[in-house]
Amino acid sequence: MTDIQRKALPLGLCGKDILGAAKTGSGKTLAFLVPMIEMLYRQKWGPQDGLGALIISPTRELAVQIFEVLRKIGREHSFSAGLIIGGKDWKIERELISKMNILVCTPGRLLQHMDQSAGFNCDLLQLLVLDEADRILDMGFKKTINAIVENLPPQRQTMLFSATQTKSVKDLARLSLKDPEYVAVHEKSEHATPKNLSQYYMVVPLQQKLDVMFNFIKTHLTAKGIVFLSSCKQVRFVFETFCKMHPGVPLLHLHGKQKQQKRAETYAKFAAQKAAYLFCTDIAARGLDFAAVNWVIQLDCPEDPETYIHRVGRTARYEASGQAMLMLCPSEETGMIQGLERAKVPIQEVKLKQDAKDVKKEPIQKQMQRLCFNDPEIKYLGQKAFISYMRSVYLQKDKTVFDVNALPAEEFAASLGLPGAPKIKFVEKSKAKNAVRGSQKKSSDDEDESADEQEEEEEERSKVKALDAKKKKSKKEVVPEDEEDAEATGSKQVKSKIEKMFNRKNQSVLADHYTKLVDHDNDNKAAKARTGGDDNDDDDIFTIKRADHDLGGDEIPEDTVLPTSKRQQRMSKLEKTKNQGQGNKLLFDEDGQAHELYELEDEASFHAKGDALSQQKEFLEKEKKVMDRADVVDKSTAKEKLREKKAKRKQREREDMMDEDSEDDGEMVVTLGNPDDSDDQGDDYSMDEDNYSGDDNSDNEDDDEETPKKRGWWQDKADAEESKKKRKVVEVDEPQTLAEQEALALKLLGL
Template identity: 55%
Template sequence: MAPPNHGRNGKHSKPPRNNARTLKRKRDEEHLASLTKRVEELDVKASPEGFSDLPLSQPTQDGLSASHFKRLTDIQSKAIPHALKGRDILGAARTGSGKTLAFLVPLLETLYRKQWTEYDGLGALVISPTRELAIQIFEVLRKIGRHHTLSAGLVIGGKSLQEEQERLGRMNILVCTPGRMLQHMDQTAAFDTDHIQLLVLDEADRIMDMGFQSTVDAIVDHLPKERQTMLFSATQTKKVSDLARLSLRDPEYIAVHEAASSATPAKLQQNYVVTPLPDKLDVLWSFIRSSLKSKIMVFFSSGKQVRFVYESFRHMQPGISLLHLHGRQKQGARVDITKKFSAAKHACLFATDIAARGLDFPAVDWVIQVDCPEDADTYIHRAGRTARYERNGRAVLFLEPTEEAGMLKRLEQKKIPIEKINIRSKKQQSIKNQLQNMCFKDPALKYLGQKAFISYVKSIHVQKDKEVFVVKDLPLEEYAASMGLPGAPRIKFIKGEDTKTRKNAPRQLAALSSGDDTDSDGGEHKKKKEEPVVRTKYDRMFERRNQDILTEHYTKLINDDGTAVTDSAVDKNKADADEDNDFLSVKRRFDAGDEELGAGSDDDSDASKPGIKKIQVTGSEPLLIDSHRREKLLKSKKKLLKYKGKGSKLVYDEDGNPHEVYELEDEDDFKQRGSADAQRAKFLELEAERTRLADIRDKEIAKQKKRELKEKRKERARAEREAGGAAVGFLAPPGEDAEGDVDVSAAEDAPPSKKQKKWFEDASGNEQDKKSGGRSKRPRKAGADEPVEVQTLEDLEALASGLLG
């Protein structure tokens, strides 16, 4: 039978327009109702073994399977059922037991069942104490929530605040650190926290301590009261005040390992080594050198120590990759270092306590705690970086002898089994000399060492447990030498523990404590040696000697008529004033002329008294030494100048004889020699005669020098003629020889002319006719004995033309 043929106007049965979308929505609603029902029927007392046994949504199941999470750990099997039902949880479990999934899975499921979308705003907030742990939580959330439509963000310090503000309003889940979260709550306008459904605090005991107390309180004030709150940590807080601050409602306390014999993983082997403080770096270096094929984490108490040890060991090249992690690094560097250490097979990471909580570094073989942790909880978290997820691991704690008893007692109270091991002294190497050489050559490394030393001592000083940490018992000088430093740096913040007590104690009590004591022999009271007490400025004032009550101004009194007050009057006034010898009595009194130390008395009888010395000071009267103050005076050259008189300035003449700068003559002696005009005339006459004699003497010296010069010239010319024949000068003028030297005999016979004549002057000194061109045609005729004077080249030319013509 053929199917009916529908005509053009036949009616077709069309499916609904949005049938597929409607069916999908219906399936989702049925699945959500079924999931909600399964959660309500879930038995929290049962212990499921796998994630498939839990009422989880399909996107969560797919994310867990893709991340290879199948079996539940103890904390997960007990905490997740309570969390799925919306109860508040206090979860405590050993390190490496999977606490991260214990709160991330319920977080995703709660938002999924409430059909949370990006338009609903922020629905869950996860707070972590460190940036590294927040990054790790965010990475796990991305893996298991990859199939959900929820948006998640990471809000930590070290990144651009503006970029976070632009994206913050579209996030459904935020993983953050407390400081950055509070900054956004206060500064980001579009950030709304009124609809948060879940609040999770990882490492809750660390977040709730004094370091984050005010920040967490401010964050909680921004959150709604009706919400689910979960707290997880290896060392959980149980303080009622902390729980009240977070507004927890009948929380479920889940401690899976509380009844266990140990608070640390069973496969974690724990040991401690009693190491004196100066030997710690030597032991650490020797250990690293003997464990080059291992993955090691080394914990210090401060970032400056981490940097110093890292730089020092890096220069010495132990043969293993070295890394360092501390809070002073930039965020990018911290992320790179954590990734490098996670991927490394053999490496050594020096770190502070920022790496002690929650971080999951795979396959860590050793955890070395060079500095003693502040308490047993910190030890648990540090040692928990190894032996994670039922793997083997070893932890070693370095204890100073003064810390051993107290720290072992704290660990025993926390049920931490730890055994003592010894170091093989044959394998221990000393690096003290190497560090000294490095610090000597590199001032920057020396500076790092000084800062590391101070930061270590400060970290010990601020610890609350004074039974374990006692700064004054530490060998700090030897520790500084072991770091290569030339000496222990000065530490300002360390003072004696009894300083405040001693300062506030009454002085009378201190005097009584050092007072009389009974002698065992005769039973008599004998005073012990007085201990130094605190002296005020008034005590020192009353102990002064050699001073009078009256000041210098009042010791120089004058009468009404202008005469000085006599010593007897002053003594009488003093006697009247000092009737009571016990009050401000003066032992000795000096004259007013010696204001500072007291001048020697005119009475010679003082020098004859026993115990008084008389010392003669140059140029002054003898100085009496009758007190300790006077003896000290002899040691001061500056104060002795007062008793040596005024000095005089001298000048020295050419012969080295000293003279006064200004030698003034007595006026009477000056007048006896005559009037001032007569003495002035006589002085001028004497000075003129002295000047004439000096002029004659100078001329004789000049002639002698000129004669010596001529002799030298003749000697030189004679030497040249003997040497070989110098050419005879052409037309040498009379009075000069062939070499151009002046004839000495002719020059000596001729009388000295008073004035030398120029070439343009005649014998009478008149200027010649200007028509001759200013030049004489014929030389001046000279007598037979008169020498011809030649002054210039023109004279020579005129002389030559006369001889030729």
Template identity: 55%
Template sequence: MAQAGPSRPKKLANTSKAKKPSLKSSRSKKTAAVQAVDILDKAALEYDAPADMKSFADLPISDLTKRGLKKAFFVDMTDIQAKSLPVSLKGKDVLGAARTGSGKTLAFLVPVLEILYRRKWGPQDGLGALIISPTRELAVQIFDVLRSIGGYHSFSAGLVIGGKNVKDERERLSRMNILVATPGRLLQHMDQTIGFECDNLQMLVLDEADRILDMGFQRTLSALLSHLPKARQTLLFSATQTDSVSNLARLSLKDPVYIGVHDSDNASAMPKSLEQHYVLCTLDQKLDLLWSFLKSHLQSKVLVFLSSCKQVRFVFETFRRLHPGVPLLHLHGKQKQMTRLATFQRFTGMKHAVLFATDIAARGLDFPAVNWVLQVDAPEDAETYIHRVGRTARYESAGKGLLFLMPSEEEGMTQALAKKSITAEKIKIRASKTQSIENQLQNLAFQDPEIKYLAQRAFVSYLRSVHLQKDKSIFKVAELPAERFAEALGLPGMPKIKFLTKEMAKKRKNASYAAVTPEASLAHRPQERSSPDSDDSDDESSAAEQSSDDEDDPAGTAAELEASGNKTKEDRVRTKYDRMFERKNQDILSAHYNKLVDHSADRADSDDDFITLKRADHELPGDDALPASDFISKRKQKMALSKKALAKSAPRGEKLVFDDEGNPHKVYEMKTAEEVFKGAEDVKEAGRQFAEGERGKLKQADVADKAEAKEKKREKKRKRKEREREETGHGDDGGVATFATVAPPDEDDGYVSPQFDLPSDSEDSDREAVPPPSKRTKKSDAERSHVHDSLEDEEELALQLLRQRR
């Protein structure tokens, strides 16, 4: 114990000496880290960027971010990054605008990581940064870049987009520090997900803000901003600056620093390595020109923009069946989320391919090494053109753009591009190099009903997209060759365009109402009698003037005109009849109405009859009576002539059948007596002869059958009598019975005669003489032979006894 006692303090002393340096080192590391973060924060706030700064290493950012950038091969900064990063790292709001492909994604991802790192953000602090993207594909791309450069940080990041399971997203939302989302799904989680709070939000990033507003998310974005705290840093980036973006910046940003907004140089708007061209072609030549282009650029990566989802699907399905010799893909908003992501990733990794897409692929998506961007359908404005053509010539790489314009679109589009300092060179396509596919499309539509259906939908959707465009100087539906376009799609005829029909009817209706306004009726109110042929018949007085030509008392009519002419609209009460006379077709109804109504009641002073409508005491002349169609409004006439009404009243079609000679007949056609009885005697005679022949054959067969049946019965009767005779012992040997074995009767062959074996009279008498054996006496053949043997023994025994007695 004594030896062990002093040894223990030594061990304790040794362990205490070993632990003390580790505690000091951990504390010193934490203190050093905190001091480093404070120094970094101070350096970022006081940083003044030099004019020649190009590398990310020169920025006051953490080593973790620098390592992530280096790992993702981001070394040098672009112009937008060099201008915006020093400002955004200081915590100021930024409104940035730069051309597509200039690196705006890193311009807001680096500040997101650095601001949260400098503020020591942890998992328990909740959501610190929110990044909103207009499309799902762009949100996925931003999330991938965030993962690549933020791998050395300890932040948790999440992706919230439509098309995925909401329950799985709800479980992870409360643990997210950085969230990349689309507006619709984000607002859904804010309203429905319990525990999802944004009270501590530090940064808000709006990428492609103009597109977010153009896609109809303005109300959604306003609702999102109402959920977010006001004390935050906001970064707003877009390739183009519009009035809506400026209004949004005024509402959501506080004292923002404008980066790249005032740059009007063409080099800053479009990259120098981009070649821009446009070609003139008619609407029915677009698909031929597109097919010929793809056949001559099989070793290129091409992105083709169309105006609607149905057009994208039609072109993809038809070209896929025609086998151009290059892989084809399509991307549009009606696809499922997994399909869209798979298409996006496939096209990103392919070297030679063609992607047909809508404007969903026009914003922010980074497709590497795109050689050509074809805009088969004209963009809605110059901003959309910039975004579309910006999918190529990214990061100082070369690219080409080709715009298909119709003659009616050339002037308006070139002027819109000129306002943005964009010049596209006009080129011509050789007719010898163009291949027509109209016949092939017609064959496909004839053979495959799905292709025909897609062609019809594509036709209607294109015309609808042109009709809904705001800039009518570019998009003119009336000048489109609709019938020729339908033939170019392979359709046998032009589909009905209901929305255009409704629109034209609405315009005509509004024009008719505008022509009969109260001001117009007051201005055109005649004070003197006019001729019946005049067009100024917009009120009751002019109607009375027209009806006065058919009356017998012009003096009374003049008095009515004087009385009605002195009244103004303000003095008298307007009735439904006044409105009726103000219609355009009043010349039809007013004359007849004046014949029916006794106008003397208007001049009467009786108080009891001021509501009563009195009729004139005369009959309507038969010759001058108007047809019934004149008393029906145009709307009811149109309804009566509609397809639905005609289908009810129209005669039904009749089904016809054709005889051997090819003559048509009704299915239930009534024949004349001559046709019915013509040749009836011959038919009856033939039937009678046939019946007689068949009857003779039946008689012969019946006689043969009866004879055969009788013969069989006789044989059966003979065998039965012989068998009974042998059983009773009455033979033909002089009264001496001989017990011999009886052969078994022949088996019945199962034949049944036509008369069902009914017994005859002779057979009945025989049966009475010889009664049938009872059922109890029936025995098998073996039993009968045994009985015979026992009787013979008894006979022998009886004879021996008689001999002994003698």
């Protein structure tokens, strides 16, 4: 057994509350799993007894790791154990959670089941274990843990384990610990980190960190390492860019914004690799046991020595050896090294060679610029990584280590491949505060300064206060950052690089991000709040700019809608129509009231007409009568079309027979009466109507008649002209006697 196991196991078996603090990789997991299983076994805990032991972990990956160890050592027992973490199907967990004797979980998902899962209770809980207790009890999980503890019985055994244990009386009181035993096996040891861990730090300028990191990977291709960064966006940007530059070793990334399935796959894949590099945030800094990790590289400075100890604990596990490298900016060196010395962390400095050829065997700044130029998404990720890093430095509590104003912003942005540093509001705010503090300190030291200098300082303070007031006001009104700065400096024509990027018409890759960044709904709500309108009003179709003339009073008419923001005022009509969305079609009744195209009837008027079944029957009968009338009309129309088609077909057949009987030298046609009438009759006979097609069943009406082939309009027209040329018209008087009729017959026969 290890030291922590040798001291914690007897106390745990006796039912004592334990505060366990030991170095990373010293076997703390077995120190609380073995007493837990033994306690339930002695009490003969069964499936009907409900939940007996609860283990809470700050991260999903650590919870999975604890559950796997529990499966290995508890395979001979009949206890039912469950893993409850976020990212899984909550409905399936809800059905099975009430049947579990042991639960390994994360705080958020456990509290969700306590609030929403029927039948799940912890009234008979015997043991509560908090792994990495200092992380669970901090401000991030304070409200969640308080809500969980309220649902737990006070009569229980509680164990807290971590590499850096808390001793806060408030934390111990809210967990209901009774005379806890503090087990710190390495408290009197010379160092707080494992003996087999070699620790180094290097002072690297911020703009050279990626160059040093990439060349470190190129020179250690057979090693297995973990690289820690401060934010998720940095992890994604460094991973995407390094993958495109092909360092020659597998690269992986792990952060909290990934889905649970992706995180589990990355965790398992990196654990199985012999040579790989994992870019991650502090989500992988606690408790995770990866096999044979050679290097832990902290590209960004940790927030405190405790975080440093947890990070380097991913290597040199148990009796294995490992190495750790910490990269510090020049402004972070003094404060961080002093903090590590107070925490008993032995670390030695490694000098960075000043010769550019030695440090940068393969400078990557030009490659980063090329990637950002060719891929707009990489450029967007670089901008987000820059802003997230500057924000993480700005939000740190220890200002002796983290000073955002001491960082070379322009050089850092250029090292990421960006054409310039994005404008950041909180950095300017911190500079303004430092300027005020510096001016106040100078005025207190120099009591004999002239009155002119005092007036200048007062003016400067008033400008800074006015800038802060406008920025506070801008939080209530949706105003872009560049417009705020323009108003503060008095130059409204200045446009930031981000605004210019949004205005590009060919920047299609950022269309989704832009629509998410600009919240038009909040703009409309802000305008309605200023005009006193209601959220359900439909009167804000048009935006009316306020005129410069006096309205004759301080009151604003109710129908007037003020401009929502300066960005919307500058938008063109095309941009406004894109942001408006699709409209609804309205119908107006006789009274001029607008209604939806499909509008439901209110319930009162519906029931006034009778019950639903009778209304349904009446509606069906009414519609059936309409359909029957329409059916009769359709049938009569179809019969009429069929009759016309047959008549036209017979007329066309007769015409064809007349053409066949005509002679080669021409056909003689005798007209009786006025010749003009014969011409009219010939013109009225047209074959153009043959193109009409009746019903599909018309061909089956008369099986005895042979259906003639359809002829085109061009064929009918040509035949008609040819027949006119062959015809010979002979004008005779109408025969009156038998002799005249015989003479006409002989003439027609050509005799």
